[in-house]
Amino acid sequence: MVELSRDELRELLGAYALDAVDDDERVEVERFLSTDAQARAEVTEYRELASLMANAGGDAPVGVWDRITSSIHGDMPALAPVPSPVAVSTGVDEVRRRRRSRSLRIAAAIAAVAAAAAVVLGVKVTQQEHRINNLARALGRGDGLQQAYDAAKGQPGARTAVLSEPRGAASARVVILPDGNGYFSDERLGALPAGRTYQLWVLVGDPGSPTAISAGVLGPAPRLAAFRYKGQVLGFAVTDEQDPGVVKSQNQPVAVGKIV
């Protein structure tokens, strides 16, 4: 496909906002949007307009809500048959698989942590910059946070820590930049039950007896979060705490890793 000019891409924004472009054009437009804030704002406006054109719709279908809650609780019944040759529900099936695997991972992680607690870093905790609402901050960034994380990984001077569960499987990744901006990305942490939250800690000080400083609370099912810590870092740890997080942790980390 011939590469489109910025003017041609701008002309496509209306069609893009209505999902009316071909796949190859969509890729090009999205690349353009990642570099042009004005174009992003224009697409946002068009999508708002489209939502105004859509029908108010009346009441939400009750039966679907029952299926949603069943899926959330992990005992989803068989889906209604779909009278169409079109493949559907891959997303829903994926959710079911993830929830089952999450449950298994939680059980495995708890067992592994109990067995291997003695080999985990001895963590002292101190009170500093304790923030309890990282999720709300992340909500204000949306896809921008993903883009920032992707960009950070390739920046000069970026340092990475791969956080592992006690048995060694990588469960999360942290990237921190020289300016102190850092990003946490969950790879394998299982979702926690209601009332629990993951908390991210920066490990600093003496490598033989590191100090843990709270970098923020991640919520029960973290995906991506931003934090900020300026200074020398030995590594990072994640603990499982009572929501909304703690100033001092009494728990062993569920995942820990050194900066490289």
Next chain:
Amino acid sequence: MVAKEDLRDASDARLVVGIGRFREDALAEAYRRHGGAVFALSRRLTGERALAEEVVQEVFLRLWNEPDRFDPERGSLRSYLLAHAHGRSVDLIRAETSRRNREERDARMTAESGYDLEREVWDLALADQVRDALGSLSDGERAAIELAYFGGHTYREVARLLDEPEGTVKSRIRAGLGRLRSSLVDTGIGGPWSS
């Protein structure tokens, strides 16, 4: 924390924070507010109740599992959910068999009776201001937007259906949306464009 008694009055953004904390009642309130619109749009696009219900289920499960994908600075929760529902519905109906049937249907409608925006859009119980704003569009702009958004067609398909050049249709969609925006600002409907 979003208190249970506050949910009916809570903003959508606060509901999403509650959903992020695994508050099922926050998801229920979001579903009560927007589930009907998501279902109606998806059913309109797919033409099948069962498919539309699958899309609704997927949209709200995604909100439950990945609430941080919603960015309140980039539009309302309603437009976010509808955009997701529209994208998924379009994916479904653009399967080859559906595409052929849909193009035949829309070509037949266009050839036999013209594209009746009165029937396709006017009966959607639109807000008066939105209806007035749609009235400011040229016939060509309305047809292009209608076929793209409610028909689920790409602008190239719309061009074939209307027997117009692709560039013309592409421009009409953008120009029509721009005119809608201006008209809604004139009629006092707020939005991100009015600030």
